[in-house]
Amino acid sequence: MSKSEVMDKYLDAYEGKISGSVICEAVDSAFGIDLDKAPILKDNAIEGSTSASGKLSSREVIDLYLQQSGEKQTGPVIRQLINKIFGVNLEGISALEGAKISLYSKDQWIVHHEKDLFVVHTGIGDIDVKIYPTTYFIEQTGSAALPEDLQQLLLKLGYTYNEEIGSYYYSNPTGEAVPDSFKGKTMQAIGKVVTESFATL
Template sequence: MQKRFTKPLSLLCVLYLLTGIMSLGQESVLAETDVKETSQQETLHKYYPTEIMEPVRKSMRINKHSTEKDEVIMSRPKVEILERYYFGENKPKVGYDVKRAVEAIYGYDLDEISSYLYHAADKSFSRVSTNTINQEQYSAEIMKGVRKSLGIKEDSTSMDEQIMAMPKAKVFEHYFNGTANEKYAQEAKEVILNIYGINLQQISGLKNMGISIASKGIWITHSETDLFVIHSTTDDVGVKIYPTEYFKSSTGTSNLPNDVKNQIKELGFSYDNQIGAYYYENPKGVSVPDQFKGKVVQSLITEIKSEYAYLVK
């Protein structure tokens, strides 16, 4: 009886090995393909924090403690929520200033992001714009506000190099300080995090680290010489990691380094043949926590510093 199973078992082993080899080859081919995640897991309904909801309710002329219109609020574009928040806080102009400052300093058009998130499928990976934001200098309006905050003349260029070398979060703060709205800078960062899920403070520290982050239909941070990409689904519940073309051409390999694979596997990632990348999805059906994202980023930074620092430009 044992001999009857010898050939089928051998064939199964061969097929298994071939499948494994094909999977390895697919890592580079499919990683940057736009696909839709087909998880059947139900996404839990999410609300903005109370400090956001109350002013928004107030802007809609309902009791700030009432939840009767919360479903309507959660269905509205995020840029409308941002505007309503400041309107409800009796600071309508600040909302406009915040949007302009975010675009001028970080390069993020909050109106465009809002439109994308409003129409995109939750479980999809967006096609990210290939445009890279290279700023030699911020707009005149931003520069004047920052210079004023630093105690120099608004038209002086004596510290422009230092300004351009500052973390963007610091430029953001200086701008509002220089325009007599200092107290709004930190609040604005928290409001944008709560509404858009974009951490302006954290992003500021990722420049020149060798990691691109794609989310909300845009590059949160991106350079042509980055080594790895962290790409979130539209609803931020899933995330995939893959090497960049620059990494592939520089190292001659299309796969993630083994150390990176081992580290992210410990965090719960696994290789997904359909997506063509290492993928993780929050089993709770809600956004991947910042703490988890921090561990992912740290594992990549550790590998870059240890093995690929010479490639970071």
């Protein structure tokens, strides 16, 4: 069962009204992601809204969106909502299962397994991304560098090698979060190299 399916099962089994708290618990249970720690993207719909503490919590922001939305709160609809509020693409994360790619984002490990080969590490606000091999990859191959074919694919996408951090690095020139389409192309490039060259590792 995929993580998205686990989340759907959790929500289907819940008998009360779906709230921000229920959604946060469902995401934590299925994905191990703490949305309470995830920064909220700027949005006009929530900008002017404050709580007693002066700032809305993640759960309160989700509640606000749920109130504004007339849609039936299904798993796929809620996952789109999470992506809109936090920039956390749960469908994409679910698809990474078994891909041998670790993902660090929103100040926490989103996907992380002992035998993953490469790390995709996004910075604050997802404005920049760095990619580097895992300790497991280095131990298995004896190389601390990304494979040549992956380097070429990343260069084509606009990454450059940053010697200071020892990683391939990309920063969005607009100063905004890297779009999902770019993240998708990055994951496809890494996935292609894993499948073609390192499927047995």
